[in-house]
Amino acid sequence: MQLRVSNPGRGPHSVIGPIAVNRAEPGNVLESRYQSIRPYEWGAVFNNPGSLGTGLLPQDYAQAQIKYVDLDLGAMTGRFLPNISIPLKPFQGILGVSPLDGYFPPVSPGVTNSVPPGPHASNLDLNELSEGSTLYIPVWKPGALIYTGDTHAVQRDGEISLAALETRLKELRIQVILNKQKNLAWPVAETDAHWIVIGLDKDLNVAMTLAERNAIKFLATRAKISELDAYALCSIAVSFRVTQVVDIVRGVHALIPKAIFAPDLRREMTVV
Template sequence: MRIHQLPVEVGRTATVGSFSGEQAPVLTVADGDEVVTGTLGLWAGRVRREHTLADILALRGQYAGGGPHTLTGPIAVDGARVGDALRVEIIRVRPGAHGYNLATPAGVSRGVLADRFPAGFLRHFDIDADRQVATSGALTIRTRPFPGFIAVAPQAPGPHGSVEPGPFGGNLDIAEMVAGTAIWLPVLREGGLLYVGDGHAAQGNGELNGTAIECDLDVLHLRVSLARSAWLRMPRVTTADEITTVGLGPTLEAAVQRATGDMADWLTTLGMTAEDAYVLCSVAGRMSVSQVVNRVVGVHLSVSRGELPGQGAQWR
């Protein structure tokens, strides 16, 4: 096992707004290697404490045509083949000292209460990574930093905008993807081609006004390993205590159905009957809304390992 250091530099190891399977790897690692890197905030990390909403809207306009996310990668995994899965374990996350929450004006906002705040607004946060708090005026928020974007290269030719998630992962915005979590991504291109970005110091489920506490991630320490012939249809998330499926769709109902279907299928591979799996999803599953602001609705369904046959030992 080797630990790689990957500096973040836009134009060399990071891109803004899009990702693809045609981009050359910025780093190649072996199965089980670790990568210590970071991410820049939205729009190449150019938002500063002194910026106003007007400043940020002008900055946003300079990156029209793609997403706002600054993506570190791609990182190739030697020997990763289509049909395998990348297991990306998040070992350590440390946010930068400055963050912000942005509600864009109603004409461009996807926030759920955009009509109540037609002019939009901006809140800057001071982040104390050691104390694990972020403050803005009267607000003091407990930080739980995580990368909102983790993806492999999509199967279809690119480039692909960074906003909409898909089977490849991407802008999932699952707030539980903190240190100690592993996300499993279906390999859709040789080498996998892993991208990470969209640093958040904290985010509520749903990301309801359109953004989290957006920030740089000064440290993002990952371990990347291969699961052969996993043939995943969608990303999965695991911790020491839970297994989680991801559902994406044009509506909440479609996303819920997909997350539930994937969990029911997963539970049957662990030894449950189809009926028992469906019952367990209903009586012990924990369904959460990941995000509703990325054009594609995201949910995730979690089941405690204590409810699983053999506690799902092969999915650690």
């Protein structure tokens, strides 16, 4: 609570970076591969006092709470209560680059607010971005200036109270590959099972519309099908989920299953 009050306009996150990427220029894409995410043996989930207006239901819960959870990294579970255990899936809530001008006003010259995600990725809170996944991020400024933080032991879609199971890491390894002149307008994630496209806006309805349009564009350009066919395919095969609703802008992500495409086509459907 004191961090929020003492640093108005700034995110409460612990962030590593920014780190410049050699030869990265606007119009490039960073291919960021999560190779290792190793947390410590504890985590915490919390809600702020209702008076701060954070989380989805500050009007319902005036009382703040911090709940600490022991993590069993062998079994990959967290002991929420003596008779409730949560499967763990560590991931970084934040991985981003310097944002494009005008998307959100800077806190001060050269200082970016870590709370709202955007076309520069940042605080996506997308729980699919665990070990083995890849996040493709458009570059908006020379050097890209990549940064990461907001470590989660687990979070499901929504992040309702404002917090995931927050923790810190013993080790984080991300391989960054620079793709020249690829021109993505929005971040795209990839796992073994899905391509994942994003929609973000303060209005959840608008975020949903953006996610749908981005999914249609992805399918039409990568699978070489018409936009009408892509529209229909989204309705019967693509899952749209609410990523988070607590970070100024709200997020929707569309999971496009790879398994529905013939192997030859699947191999051709690269993000970059």
